[in-house]
Amino acid sequence: MRKGILLVNLGTPDSPAVADVRKYLAEFLMDERVIDIHPFLRLLLVRGIIVPFRGPRSAKLYGQIWNSQTGSPLKYYSRLQQQLLQAELGEDYVVELGMRYQTPSIEAALNKLLAAGVDSIHVIPLFPQYASATTGSVMAEVMRLLSRWVVIPQLTLAGAFYGHPMFIQAFAANISRYDLSDFDHILFSFHGLPVRQLQSSYHNGHHCGQEGCCDRLTPQNQHCYTAQCHETARLIAQEISLKATDYTVCFQSRLGKQKWIRPYTSSVIRDLAASGKKRVLVVCPAFVADCLETIQEIAAECREEFIQAGGSDLLLVESLNDSPLFIRMLREISEVPKGHLWA
Ligand SMILES: C=CC1=C(C)c2cc3[nH]c(cc4nc(cc5[nH]c(cc1n2)c(C)c5CCC(=O)O)C(CCC(=O)O)=C4C)c(C)c3C=C
Ligand SMILES: [Fe+2]
Numbered sequence: 020m021r022k023g024i025l026l027v028n029l030g031t032p033d034s035p036a037v038a039d040v041r042k043y044l045a046e047f048l049m050d051e052r053v054i055d056i057h058p059f060l061r062l063l064l065v066r067g068i069i070v071p072f073r074g075p076r077s078a079k080l081y082g083q084i085w086n087s088q089t090g091s092p093l094k095y096y097s098r099l100q101q102q103l104l105q106a107e108l109g110e111d112y113v114v115e116l117g118m119r120y121q122t123p124s125i126e127a128a129l130n131k132l133l134a135a136g137v138d139s140i141h142v143i144p145l146f147p148q149y150a151s152a153t154t155g156s157v158m159a160e161v162m163r164l165l166s167r168w169v170v171i172p173q174l175t176l177a178g179a180f181y182g183h184p185m186f187i188q189a190f191a192a193n194i195s196r197y198d199l200s201d202f203d204h205i206l207f208s209f210h211g212l213p214v215r216q217l218q219s220s221y222h223n224g225h226h227c228g229q230e231g232c233c234d235r236l237t238p239q240n241q242h243c244y245t246a247q248c249h250e251t252a253r254l255i256a257q258e259i260s261l262k263a264t265d266y267t268v269c270f271q272s273r274l275g276k277q278k279w280i281r282p283y284t285s286s287v288i289r290d291l292a293a294s295g296k297k298r299v300l301v302v303c304p305a306f307v308a309d310c311l312e313t314i315q316e317i318a319a320e321c322r323e324e325f326i327q328a329g330g331s332d333l334l335l336v337e338s339l340n341d342s343p344l345f346i347r348m349l350r351e352i353s354e355v356p357k358g359h360l361w362a
C-alpha cells in the first residue's frame with residue numbers, strides 16, 4: 020500500500036486582482052486562530068475594515084511579485100517542493116500539496132490522496148516554527164476535514180522543524196553563497212505574531228509574553244514561537260560561525276495596532292543605519308519558500324528604508340525554494356516511524 024504525504028503551506032491569492040486578493044484576505048483573516056477575537060468583532064474588523072481597505076494595497080504589492088509565467092512565488096515553489104519530494108520518495112509514496120487558504124485546498128489534496136488509495140496520511144505543515152495561527156490552524160483543518168470521512172486513515176502530523184540539522188544546513192548553504200566579510204551585519208527576520216497570542220499559549224507551566232522571556236529556548240518554553248525563532252537563528256549562526264554581535268533577531272509583517280513580538284525589523288534597520296552600518300544581509304528562516312513577505316517586504320521595502328536612512332545596500336538571502344538539503348529533510352520527516360505500520 021502507498022503512503023500519502025500532504026505538504027501544506029499558507030496559501031496565496033489566485034491572482035493579484037483586487038477581487039482575488041480580497042477573497043484570500045477574507046478567508047485567511049476570518050480564521051479564528053489568526054485573528055483570535057470574538058467572532059462578531061472579527062467579522063466587523065475583517066469584512067468592514069481590513070478587506071476593503073487593505074485589499075487594493077495588497078493587490079498592488081502582489082502585482083509587483085507576480086511572475087507572468089509562474090504566478091505566485093509561494094505557490095510555484097511549494098509545487099516544486101511537492102514534485103521534488105515525490106521524486107525523492109519514489110513510488111511507495113503519493114505526495115500532494117494543499118494550501119490552508121485558497122487553492123489548491125487541503126480538501127482537494129486529501130481527496131486526491133483518497134483517490135490514489137493511500138492507507139496512511141502524514142501531514143507536513145511547511146512552517147519551521149510552531150504558531151497556533153499557522154501549524155496549529157493546518158492541523159485543526161486537516162482533523163476537521165478527516166472527521167467527516169467514514170474510513171479515517173492512519174493520520175500522523177509532523178511538528179515544528181525549527182532545529183532540524185538539515186533545515187539549519189540548508190539555510191547555512193544559501194547564506195554561504197554570499198561573502199560575509201562584505202556585510203556589516205546579519206539580520207534574522209522572522210514573521211511576527213501578536214504578543215497576546217503568545218500570552219494565551221500557556222504550556223508546560225510557562226506563560227509567554229513578557230519582554231525577553233523567550234530569547235532562549237528552554238525545556239519550559241520549547242513550544243513558544245519566539246523561543247523557536249531564536250533557536251533557529253542561534254543554530255544557523257553557529258553553523259556559519261557568527262559571533263553573537265554579528266547578528267540580530269527581529270520580527271516583520273505586523274498587522275494592526277496591537278503589540279507584536281519585538282524588536283520590529285523596521286526599527287532594527289533604522290537603528291543599524293543610524294549606527295553607521297552600510298551593508299546588511301537579511302535571512303528569513305520562518306519561510307521555506309520565497310513569497311510576498313520576503314521578496315516585497317524585505318528585498319524591496321526594507322531595502323529602500325535602509326538606503327533612505329543612510330545605508331548603502333540590504334540584500335535578501337534566497338529562501339529554501341528548491342534546496343536539495345531541504346528536500347532531503349522533508350524526505351526524512353516523511354518516513355513514518357517504524358512500529359506504527361505493519362504493512
Ligand atoms: C511564517 C509564518 C507565518 C506566521 C506566523 C504568520 C502570521 C500572521 N500573518 C498575518 C497576516 C498576514 N500575513 C500575510 C502574508 C503571509 N504570511 C505568511 C506566513 C505567516 N503568517 C506568508 C508565507 C505570507 C505570504 C503569502 C504569499 O502569498 O506570498 C498577509 C497577506 C499579505 C498582506 O496583505 O500583507 C497578511 C494579511 C497575521 C494576522 C498573523 C498572525 C496572527
Ligand atoms: Fe502572515
Ligand SMILES: [Fe+2]
Nearest residue numbers: 227228233243
Ligand atoms: Fe514565550
